[in-house]
Amino acid sequence: MPTVRSFAGGPAQGRLYRGKLDEYYDLNKQEARAYGAYAVATTLLPNLVTALVLFYGGQLVLNEDGLTSGQLVSFLLLLGSLSEGFSNMGSIFSSITQALGAADKVFELIRRPPQSTPLPIPPLAPAFCSGKVELRDVTFRYPARPARPVLNKINMLAEPGKVVALVGPSGGGKSSCVALLENFYEPESGMVLLDGRKVQEYDPHWYHRHVSIVSQEPMLYARSIRQNILFGLEGEPDEPSEGEIIEAAVLAGAHDFILGLQSGYDTEVGERGVCLSGGQKQRIAIARALCRRPRVLLLDEATSALDSDSENLDSILVVRDGRVVEQGTHTELLGKVGGMYSQLVCKQVDALETANTICNEQEKS
């Protein structure tokens, strides 16, 4: 609704909706006609048969042509039971046909062969995870768009305890790297590794307890803030305590605003978190990820802003058109005159300086 209103899309959307309604109306009319014909046939035919039997049988009785009135009545009663039996068989047959149609779809889904590599038996679930993450010569294309490679022989290494950032223009392939690390897809060639083993070999439950993500558009569910932070851990043997939930919220910078809400951690966030601001949703998503005490934390950030924290990153990879075009620390990359990273930073500094100049001029005037 807000999008339709903001872009004055009411009339156009109305026309689209009207078109769909007309289609639906036409289909309903067809169905009504077919049903009418069926109803006429099923009510008219038995009555017609009864009338014919009465007429012909009555003649036989009146002419004393070997049929007594008792026999005619018995025949009519039996005919009634028989036609009821046939009509029941008809409705059972149509139910069976409907059920078979629906079952076809269900079995189609059940029998769909999985596209992912089968898990080894037993799947990996080591007692310790150091958190070394690596993409090795990874080439990848999305199944929905097989013609276009999204990642092209990409390499990335994040040692335990280190912070590695992927930066670069929109559509370069950063989120796709994250999706591969989450094991949502498998690479076409190359390997995605955690502690030197392919991520496909790990038990999925174990894996996602050690690798957490905060996605670009965090998804919250229509339940309380506490339940959203705990998501998936309720009833688990290591379900976090109230203290641990609060600790995660404090680390995510969410605790103060949560306490400011009327019901604190019990506040309902609404469908998809509509009762919260974008920033608040993101902080709750960060608390949800931290609550698991992951060894690897993936933060997929939509904004392109490089802030002062960039200086503190251990390694920065500039990703463009599915390739790593530059790699190094903030200082090293800034030193590459004409390099993509230094251009990105310069653009941002220019924008900031222009904004500062405008502000200063406004203050003076």
Ligand SMILES: Nc1ncnc2c1ncn2[C@@H]1O[C@H](COP(=O)(O)OP(=O)(O)OP(=O)(O)O)[C@@H](O)[C@H]1O
């Ligand atoms: N589910 C998908 N199916 C098909 N193509 C996709 C899908 N998701 C992303 N793409 C395509 O893959 C390419 C890389 O997208 P990706 O989201 O990895 O870029 P990004 O660098 O994270 O961009 P941004 O900085 O805007 O988040 C884009 O061209 C995009 O259109």
